Amino acid sequence: MNQIQKLPSLDDLPAEFRGSRLLPGTEAYGKSRAIFNMRWHDALPSMILRPDDEDDLVCIMKYVSAKAIPVAIRSGAHGVDGSAMPDGQAVIDLSGFRAISVDVEKKIIRCGAGILLGDMDKASSEHGLVVPAGTVSSTGIAGLTLGGGVGYNMRRFGATVDSLLSCKVVTTDGRRLTASNTANADLFWALRGGGGNFAIVTEFTFQAHRVGPMVGAGVVLFHMDDAKDVLTKLAVHMKTAPRPLQVIAALVPTPPMPGIPPEFYGVYMMSLVCVYTGDLALLDATIGELTALGTPAAVAVGPAPWVAVNSMLDAAAPYGRRVHTRGGYLSALSSTAIEAAIASARRAPAPKSPGPSTVQNIWFMGGAISEDFAEDSAAFSREGAEVFWEGVSQWDDDEEGPRFIDWADSAADALSAEMRANGYVNLTTDRGPEWLRGLYGSPEKFQRLIDAKTKWDPQNLLRFNKNIKPASV
Numbered sequence: 001m002n003q004i005q006k007l008p009s010l011d012d013l014p015a016e017f018r019g020s021r022l023l024p025g026t027e028a029y030g031k032s033r034a035i036f037n038m039r040w041h042d043a044l045p046s047m048i049l050r051p052d053d054e055d056d057l058v059c060i061m062k063y064v065s066a067k068a069i070p071v072a073i074r075s076g077a078h079g080v081d082g083s084a085m086p087d088g089q090a091v092i093d094l095s096g097f098r099a100i101s102v103d104v105e106k107k108i109i110r111c112g113a114g115i116l117l118g119d120m121d122k123a124s125s126e127h128g129l130v131v132p133a134g135t136v137s138s139t140g141i142a143g144l145t146l147g148g149g150v151g152y153n154m155r156r157f158g159a160t161v162d163s164l165l166s167c168k169v170v171t172t173d174g175r176r177l178t179a180s181n182t183a184n185a186d187l188f189w190a191l192r193g194g195g196g197n198f199a200i201v202t203e204f205t206f207q208a209h210r211v212g213p214m215v216g217a218g219v220v221l222f223h224m225d226d227a228k229d230v231l232t233k234l235a236v237h238m239k240t241a242p243r244p245l246q247v248i249a250a251l252v253p254t255p256p257m258p259g260i261p262p263e264f265y266g267v268y269m270m271s272l273v274c275v276y277t278g279d280l281a282l283l284d285a286t287i288g289e290l291t292a293l294g295t296p297a298a299v300a301v302g303p304a305p306w307v308a309v310n311s312m313l314d315a316a317a318p319y320g321r322r323v324h325t326r327g328g329y330l331s332a333l334s335s336t337a338i339e340a341a342i343a344s345a346r347r348a349p350a351p352k353s354p355g356p357s358t359v360q361n362i363w364f365m366g367g368a369i370s371e372d373f374a375e376d377s378a379a380f381s382r383e384g385a386e387v388f389w390e391g392v393s394q395w396d397d398d399e400e401g402p403r404f405i406d407w408a409d410s411a412a413d414a415l416s417a418e419m420r421a422n423g424y425v426n427l428t429t430d431r432g433p434e435w436l437r438g439l440y441g442s443p444e445k446f447q448r449l450i451d452a453k454t455k456w457d458p459q460n461l462l463r464f465n466k467n468i469k470p471a472s473v
């Protein structure tokens with residue numbers, strides 16, 4: 001976890017604050033404290049503040065800024081580091097900021113900071129619209145967007161930040177602003193990938209795109225012995241595959257899924273998780289090109305509503321377990337990388353409990369995310385990445401931790417020679433300042449982030465994150 005430093009009490013918050021102050025030991029505190037990754041379950045914030053509205057948030061920020069009290073921010077509670085709930089610190093919980101609106105004509109969607117991906121998909125999909133975002137419906141739109149945002153639509157429409165039009169923010173000294181390409185553009189640039197370092201975003205405005213509501217999706221399953229050959233061919237295939245096709249090659253114990261024979265459940269195999277948002281008349285032919293890459297053990301792909309498709313991985317990500325995540329960009333899916341990933345899958349620790357335990361996901365970039373947006377258009381970096389890899393381990397008992405953490409770390413280490421310095425900040429547990437410096441690509445981009453941090457958060461009040469320090473600290 002980040003800096004542990006006991007705080008002065010926040011009991012003397014101004015009387016204008018109308019929201020809730022949640023203290024340890026209460027039910028409401030426990031509910032807010034319960035985040036996705038409970039690996040640091042001993043960490044207990046000194047107080048959780050739930051503002052009722054922006055006025056409350058302004059009040060808090062004026063107060064903490066005057067007293068130089070750092071604050072952590074909780075929105076969707078899916079941060080991979082658990083940084084929303086640092087021990088002994090003050091937390092601002094924005095999960096109550098639940099307003100959402102859809103302007104169907106202009107295809108514009110506005111989401112409060114507490115909106116989860118499933119909420120957004122539900123509201124937009126009713127109108128045949130989608131904002132490109134992530135793949136698990138309980139993830140928060142806030143932390144995901146501030147990091148960049150990748151998912152099934154990134155090859156077609158780009159990262160989430162590429163469809164972000166503006167943000168309403170409360171600054172660290174308690175001012176209300178809009179950040180966009182035309183207002184406070186330096187802040188807007190930094191917010192699009194720089195994480196929760198610069199200001200507190202209360203509302204995101206997105207440009208949505210026409211998708212579905214029916215799309216094609218499912219899984220093509222291969223035996224591990226075929227994984228090398230199929231992945232080698234898939235890497236070539238995806239270079240020219242249509243943009244509406246996204247494939248995640250997952251090396252994982254096969255989860256129970258409709259259409260997959262039960263004899264494969266729990267067996268370590270390679271699932272090609274496929275989503276095709278193009279013309280459904282072309283679905284069979286598009287998936288046929290994937291099944292032709294080898295001899296599938298099972299194929300379960302068909303039309304389904306977007307909302308169901310974009311939550312099909314939810315079962316693989318149950319709430320409240322201990323989680324360790326590593327990830328990074330690869331310039332190419334080389335044979336060395338493929339062999340390393342397969343070797344890591346073969347040495348994955350056996351779980352004590354039946355839930356999801358270890359997975360390596362290989363996601364294909366290319367298309368819009370790689371080609372349509374300049375590297376310097378936002379803080380989010382994408383340059384040179386053909387695929388990205390993530391290794392995730394999940395467990396329940398603390399004593400199981402070292403085995404599962406070691407596995408994800410060693411799987412990442414086995415790929416380190418292939419991994420690029422630039423990457424996606426939300427893809428991995430914090431690796432420290434040197435790693436962070438490389439993550440945004442060029443030194444000029446990182447300097448731009450330091451400049452934005454120095455201007456917008458000179459006291460580093462927002463430090464419970466992958467922290468970019470202001471020049472003054």
Ligand SMILES: Cc1cc2nc3c(=O)[nH]c(=O)nc-3n(C[C@H](O)[C@H](O)[C@H](O)COP(=O)(O)OP(=O)(O)OC[C@H]3O[C@@H](n4cnc5c(N)ncnc54)[C@H](O)[C@@H]3O)c2cc1C
Nearest residue numbers: 075076077078079134135140142143144149150196201465
């Ligand atoms: C199961 C799972 C699946 C995932 N799948 C994807 C995926 O498909 N695609 C993808 O791109 N990412 C994915 N992620 C990563 C996810 O985008 C990040 O973990 C993200 O930070 C989650 O945001 P949150 O609001 O839910 O989290 P929180 O824990 O609430 O926030 C994380 C951090 O973001 C900052 N923050 C949050 N809200 C604000 C705000 N309003 N203003 C300023 N700063 C703020 C804070 O620093 C906070 O510590 C996944 C994560 C998990 C756990």
